[in-house]
Amino acid sequence: MTKVTNIVVAGLGGQGVLRGTDILADVALRAGYDVKKSEIKGMSQRGGSVTGDVRFGQEVFSPMVPVGEADFLLVLEPTQVEPQRHMLRPGGVLITPDAVRAEQLPSRKTLNVALLGVLSAHLPMAEEQWLDALRAGFAENFFEGNRQAFLLGREARKQGDQNLK
């Protein structure tokens, strides 16, 4: 059985955490994986902490990422890094807003998608599948801004890799 990939997305209400996990789960579905997504709603609109878990692989059981087993932790709000750090496995990848240049984003609202772009460079799904999911996940007039944000994040990550070499 292939290993399940675990991703936790965290932020505050209104930052697009859940929209981000929607897109991520949709990409995994399009790529033919079994996928589960879990979120706690209810208080999110009042500015509280929000997290969403996405897990994909050949067969996924629990919809929740176990503590200390996240391969990726994607955090939209710097204050939420510490409260969520325990979710990461040793050697797991933390992706924070620093990963992209904020001033280059089409709008602040697209930070969630830009960080998905950074994440996408680590994952096996094809760019076209990501763009299809973005197209399906947003109203038409928001697609272009989100596409730009996504590619910005994806490129930023690739350049980051080169810098490491």
Add this chain to the structure above:
Amino acid sequence: MNESNRLLLSGDEAIALAARHAGVALGTGYPGTPSTEILEHFHALGGHAQWSPNEKVALEVAIGAAFGGARALCTMKHVGLNVASDPLFTAAYTGVTGALIVVSADDPGMASSQNEQDNRRYAVAAGLPMLEPADSQETYDFMFAAIEISERWKIPVLFRVTTRVCHSYTVVQPRAQAETPRAANYEKDIQGRVMIPAYARPAHRRLRRKLAELHEWNETCGLNRIVEGGPALGIITSGISFMHVREAAPEARVLKLGFTHPLPMNKIAQFAKGVERCLVVEEGDPYLVESIRGAGVAVEGKADLYRFGELDVPRVRRILKQDLSAEPPKPPGKPPQLCDGCQYRIVFEALRKKDCIVAGDIGCYTLGVLQPFEAIDSCVCMGASLGVGLGLRHVLPAGQARRVVSVIGDSTFVHSGLSGLVEMVYNPPPHGHVLIILDNSTTAMTGHQEHPGTGRTLGHEPTGKVVLEDLARSLGIRRVHVVEPRLGTGEFERVLTECLESGELAVIIARRPCILIAKQLKQYETQRCECAAAAGPAPA
């Protein structure tokens, strides 16, 4: 695999889709996390869905539909079933002609609830068959099974889901063909549906016979299944716990129960006999373990510390290891708070300033209990602000009694504050009482659903509107004020002071639309005006 046929649905969406595909004629309910999205999605799919003023009415409407031979769905959160329990228990006696599926969405861990009651107990108490799905595919499939059971045994079915089933998205392959149920048609059955004692006594016996048959059927039906594994460890489980178990103990043999009342006790006993260690893993109350032990089957249960909160994979691993050490605390997140521009901030500032004793209620405004306001003194259940406030007023010394107010939201007031207001008029405390209705023209906390006070249906179409101030005046309350709380005017505080000092019964309606949906509300209002204009002038 047919890729185009795979959908990623939440459990709530899967219930709605199954209801559509099964030809459910009417869906009723009251909004409540984590059940709210079921009816919203059912409506979006073209189903006939309605919000009722509360869960009791919702269930009664659904019972009526099922008496008429239709397939009916009624949805609510766990505490909603307390409100609807009166019709529930007797509907078990009357049975139904069509199908009646009652969805109870429980909230172990209290993501957004005031308690974590385990509604599996209701299946036992009322005597109803109960299904418990574990993911969205099962949720979809079990809905068809529930309808089949309901129609075959002419009995309501309790469909018990939990937050993680409702709000997790998992892959669903829907059926290729939708069902067309038979048309609604009234068949007279006085002895079956009129529960006077003479007819209720045989009805109770009928119910027990049905349950005995269902028990027998459950022993061999496909809703409970065994996942093969070694004989060293056997686990009996249900609902979302099954998923955690499969991950925490992939080597175990698992009896996964889907039809959990009446339990297939022979199947369970046989399973237990075939393994060396037999452990029951369930979230919440020890319902399965007590029932199984009660039938004389020796099984191991979880330690009491795991009955609190929801289960997950790490907790199931601890249960397997019989680990009783303290669990690692969850790092604190940022708690929710009243929105920056929320009008309720003005109300709670005034209540704090006047040092009021505030009997609160359920909704966004319950957040008035947190800093910086700390201006709510009690929150028990929907509608309790009225009764609790009145009780305090009756017994406290005058100096304290005069400071007591009840605070309730518009949707909650219509839900179950109405009868409390009648109590206020009928048994007025010696120094009067002050009720504040926080009217933001929506059911905000659950995600902005309509209610009878908004004058719009579940689908936001104009309909009859309950006018709160007219209602209060019609009960004979003379001091009824409608105030728009705005920063800097001090009007709300003035009215509050005046009402508190009057020593009379008073109702203050603090009315201003929720800022989060102000735009949508304007759109709905425009539609409403156009609609009224098209209908011509109102008769004088």
